[in-house]
Amino acid sequence: MSQVASKKKRQFLSEGPEWSFELIQKYDEEIGKIAREYGLDTYPNQIEIISSEQMMDAYASVGMPLGYHHWSYGKQFLEVEQNYKRGRMGLAYEIVINSSPCIAYLMEENNMMMQALVIAHACYGHNSFFKGNYLFKTWTDATAIIDYLVFAKKYVQECEEKYGVEEVELTLDSCHALMNFGVDRYKRPVPLSAQEEQFRQDEREQILQQQVNDLWRTIPITEKDEEAAKKERVFPSEPQENLLYFLEKHAPLLRPWQRELIRIVRKMAQYFYPQRQTQVMNEGWASFWHYTLMNTLYDKGKVNDGFILEFLQSHTNVVYQPSFDSPYYSGINPYALGFAMYSDIKRMCENPTEEDREWFPDIVGKPWVEVLDFAMRNFKDESFILQYLSPKLMRDFRFFGMENDVLDPFVEIKEIHNGEGFQKLRERLSQQYNLSYREPNIQVQKVNINGDRSLVLRHVMDGDRPLNDDTVEVIKHFRRLWGFDVRLESWGKNGLVQTYTCAPDE
Amino acid sequence: MxxxxxxxxxxxxxxxxxxxxxxxxxxxxxxxxxxxxxxxxxxxxxxxxxxxxxxxxDIHEPSFGHGQGGTGSIVHPGNKEFITGDRIPKPKGGSGSGSGNGDASDSGEGEDDxxxxxxxxxxxxxxFEDLALPNLLKKELKEIKEFSLRHAGVVSDGTPSKLNIVRSMRHAYARRMVMSGGPRRQLKEVEAEIAHLLAQDSVLRDDHRLAELEEQKALLEQKISSTPFLDTYDLRYNHHVKEPKPSSQAVMFCVMDVSGSMTQETKNIAKRFFILLYLFLRRNYEKIDVIFIRHHTSAKEVSEEEFFYSRETGGTIVSSALKLMNKIIEERYPSDSWNIYAAQASDGDNWDDDSMICRKILEEEIVDKVQYFTYIEITPRDHQSLWYSYEQVQAAHPKYFSMRHITDVGDIYPVFRDLFQRRQHESSGQ
Structure with a gap:
């Protein structure tokens, strides 16, 4: 009897809102099957069910499953806890880690629909992005990160035992202040592996110290060489953008373990660097795929109407973009922009308009799965927008660009979503996602190696924008690591604008 | 997968x-x-x-970033009426968000504490951080309630739960080596001889001898294998002994004036002080006795409940409390085996000639017995005779006697901390 009845009905995976481990597995299998049909290439998944407290823990360590101890993570934890307890914010439904296997956290409080949504979003969306995007491929090694974290945690702990918690904390504070400037932007890093790290570490300590000693050698040079040496030893020979790397290799007074700490912070910064450059692309990609996968699930009759309606409601909330004058506005929502862009590319492949043919002749009429895959793999936010943002989307979002000069009591609307504006507007938006526009350009310019060992940092101003109020504080941190006087010069178009120094005894 | x-x-x-x-x-x-x-x-x-x-x-983590100023550029969504070239006056408060700020999390709650x-x-x-009872000594340890178990080696007798497996197995191994030593040596010899015989040409071989040796070998092997693997004789047990845990005996006398001159407010302040003291003692010194004494014209030892909540009142004779305290000390807390502390709170009001008696009792009886005596006077008015009498006591016994003046609620905690601040030489001395 019942068999006959259920055969007539469609085969829903589940009916009620409750989740169970069997159901999660069933959903994961179904969603994974569909994902493979669409050609999504992913790392294996590790789905972990956690409680809300554990989610707060995960938040506090920037989503990493383990990290070294530092007060700033405690601060972050308290902040999250406080906000969450007072209902000022909900916790994210998921956290996903760029590792292999790709670890995704699911909160036990979520219902079955949310769990399925998170599986589609994180385990297949983000996961395939981590595996496919060129930045992640170049800069991170998903198989090694967990091992490296274990190594880092252990190393920091050992340092704390040997040299005292406070000493270690001071060094880490200074490193954290310079974290965003501990990144190689152009050079490809050697993939890191924990074993190798451990193996090389002792060796490195010794060699490093040797090199540093060499640079700071004080044994007098014979008279003949002196002239030549003075000319030669302009140091560094080229400006250095990676401040932490420079300190690790050349700061004269650091002890070997301090150099290793700098290295750890630097490696973490490098690991997160791709994520900072692909917010729109990454979140958009994951949103596009959870939308597509869940709808396919529905089309195949695996989930019922209530499920898909509830899903659509969540989805709509996620990709909602309030306009600039709304009280909820806090910048462009990367989920909204990213989702809209991938959907738009799909639309242009399938149902192009005349305008699309003119603007995107290359992708019109092509199979959308391939076009999307290419777009996901080979761009970062900046170039992705420059390449794929269509006039239609600019109209849909009603984008407008403006410029703001501090001296001018007015802001000027430079362009809007019309025929003349599209090109410029797209460039302006793209620039907004350019990290080198968002962050000031500061490099190590010169070290007085024969004299007082003082160091000059040069800030090349962009659009006359000055540095923020933290500058002197950060210089103090830089000074702590360098060990001698540090000066920061802001250079505008017409020469030196401002010099920042810090008092020597702090 | x-x-x-x-x-x-x-x-x-x-x-x-x-x-x-x-x-x-x-x-x-x-x-x-x-x-x-x-x-x-x-x-x-x-x-x-x-x-x-x-x-x-104070909590901000600094990093390099763009500040206000210069030319910023930004794209917003949701245009309604702007067209290219519009110039919009800046709102006064907002800075027009000059640049696309990288850290959304920072700007969200930027100004909040x-x-x-x-x-x-x-x-x-x-x-109660860094607070301690001063002059605490390890006096005679009469009342020993606490024991700690200390590991005291390994013994051959005990309960199975304390079996020391490693030691037992080691013993068993040694015993097996010793007990089977002779037979094993013999076995080796026999085996060698057998091997020697077998190596000989079958014509020359002494078959009778060989059979004898085989028999011998079987016998020896049986002997070796019958050596027990583990014998009760091998078993070793962890041994623990009970050790008395020394704890310093201490008693705190809380003496409060509840006379009519004490207003509701001064009583409140006094109670707050004692509550603080009581919480501190309960928290940091589990085994301390606390004696509560209230007094007006006569003193009475009361329970904690009564001390804090009773409303009884009357005139003031401070010496009555000191006498009672001295009596209790003599009866129950001999000073050679107890650390004695006292905290007294009053508004300083007293019968005129009673202050002299107080000083006498303190100097002659109490000061020698106590480790530390604190007096707090709660009054917004000028000091009276009691304060001046006590000042003399303090001058004579600065180490064992302290007094402080409290005028309002805000003074309580600082004074409390001041009185019970852990002193450097003491924490090292213990």
Whole structure:
């Protein structure tokens, strides 16, 4: 009897809102099957069910499953806890880690629909992005990160035992202040592996110290060489953008373990660097795929109407973009922009308009799965927008660009979503996602190696924008690591604008 | 293939170390907040968690970034009426967000102070941090209630739960070696001979001898294998002995004036002081006796409940309390085996000639017996005879006698801390 009845009905995976481990597995299998049909290439998944407290823990360590101890993570934890307890914010439904296997956290409080949504979003969306995007491929090694974290945690702990918690904390504070400037932007890093790290570490300590000693050698040079040496030893020979790397290799007074700490912070910064450059692309990609996968699930009759309606409601909330004058506005929502862009590319492949043919002749009429895959793999936010943002989307979002000069009591609307504006507007938006526009350009310019060992940092101003109020504080941190006087010069178009120094005894 | 793992049973307090680090770093802020809280709270909810506020500027982690100024460019969504070339006056307060700010999290709550909660336990830790009873000595240890188990080697007798497996097995192994030593040596010889015989040409071989040797070999092997693997004789047990845990005996006398001259407010202040003292003692010295004495014209030893809540009142004779205290000491707390402390609170009002008696009792009887005597006077008015009498006592016995003046609620906690501040030489001496 019942068999006959259920055969007539469609085969829903589940009916009620409750989740169970069997159901999660069933959903994961179904969603994974569909994902493979669409050609999504992913790392294996590790789905972990956690409680809300554990989610707060995960938040506090920037989503990493383990990290070294530092007060700033405690601060972050308290902040999250406080906000969450007072209902000022909900916790994210998921956290996903760029590792292999790709670890995704699911909160036990979520219902079955949310769990399925998170599986589609994180385990297949983000996961395939981590595996496919060129930045992640170049800069991170998903198989090694967990091992490296274990190594880092252990190393920091050992340092704390040997040299005292406070000493270690001071060094880490200074490193954290310079974290965003501990990144190689152009050079490809050697993939890191924990074993190798451990193996090389002792060796490195010794060699490093040797090199540093060499640079700071004080044994007098014979008279003949002196002239030549003075000319030669302009140091560094080229400006250095990676401040932490420079300190690790050349700061004269650091002890070997301090150099290793700098290295750890630097490696973490490098690991997160791709994520900072692909917010729109990454979140958009994951949103596009959870939308597509869940709808396919529905089309195949695996989930019922209530499920898909509830899903659509969540989805709509996620990709909602309030306009600039709304009280909820806090910048462009990367989920909204990213989702809209991938959907738009799909639309242009399938149902192009005349305008699309003119603007995107290359992708019109092509199979959308391939076009999307290419777009996901080979761009970062900046170039992705420059390449794929269509006039239609600019109209849909009603984008407008403006410029703001501090001296001018007015802001000027430079362009809007019309025929003349599209090109410029797209460039302006793209620039907004350019990290080198968002962050000031500061490099190590010169070290007085024969004299007082003082160091000059040069800030090349962009659009006359000055540095923020933290500058002197950060210089103090830089000074702590360098060990001698540090000066920061802001250079505008017409020469030196401002010099920042810090008092020597702090 | 996906792995699904239930992590809910894993520890949830992964961040607790980081939290501790944070609390340590901002200890000064927390201490200040705690001090204010102790002053403001009503007596009843003194022991409860507390909200700590830290100004954003103190907690901010600096990093290089763009400041206000220069030319910024930004794209916003949701255009309604703007067209290219429009010039819009800047709103006064807002800076027009000059640049696309990288850190959304920073700008979200930029100006707010950092607020968080510490637990009751942590709160009290901070309240009583670095406080100690002065001059505490290890006097005669009469009342020994606590024992600690100490490991005391290994013995051959004990209960199975204390079996020391490693030692037992080691013994068994040694015994087996010894007991089977002879037969094994013989076995080796026999085997060697057998091998020797077998190597000979079958014509020359002495078959009779061989059979004999085989028999011998079987016998020896049986002997070796019959050596017991583990014998009761091998068993070793961990041994523990009970050791008395020394604890210093101490008693605290809380002496409060409840005479008519004490207004509701001064009584409140006195009670707050004693509550603080009581919480401190209960928390840091589990085994301490506390004696409560209330007095007006006559003194009475009362229960904790009565001490804090009773409303009885009358005139003032301070010496009555000191006499009672002295009597209790003599009867129940001989000073050669007890650390004796006393805290007295009063508004300083006393019968004129009684202050002299007080001083006499203190100097002749009490000061020699106590480790530390504190007197707090709660009055907004000028001091009276009692204060001046006590000042003389203090001058004569500065180490064992302290007095402080309190005028309002805000003074209580600082005075309390001042009186019971842990002294450097003492913490090292213990």
């Amino acid at each position: 996906s792995y699904i793992i239930d992590r809910r049973l894993n520890g949830k307090h992964k961040s607790s170390v980081n939290r501790q680090r944070f609390l340590r770093r901002y200890r000064e802020h927390i201490r200040k907040a705690v001090e204010e809280a102790v002053n403001e709270r009503s007596i009843k909810d003194l022991d409860r968690g507390e909200r700590i506020t830290i100004p954003q500027k 950092f607020v968080f909660q510490i637990s009751q336990e942590e709160f009290l830790d901070y309240v």
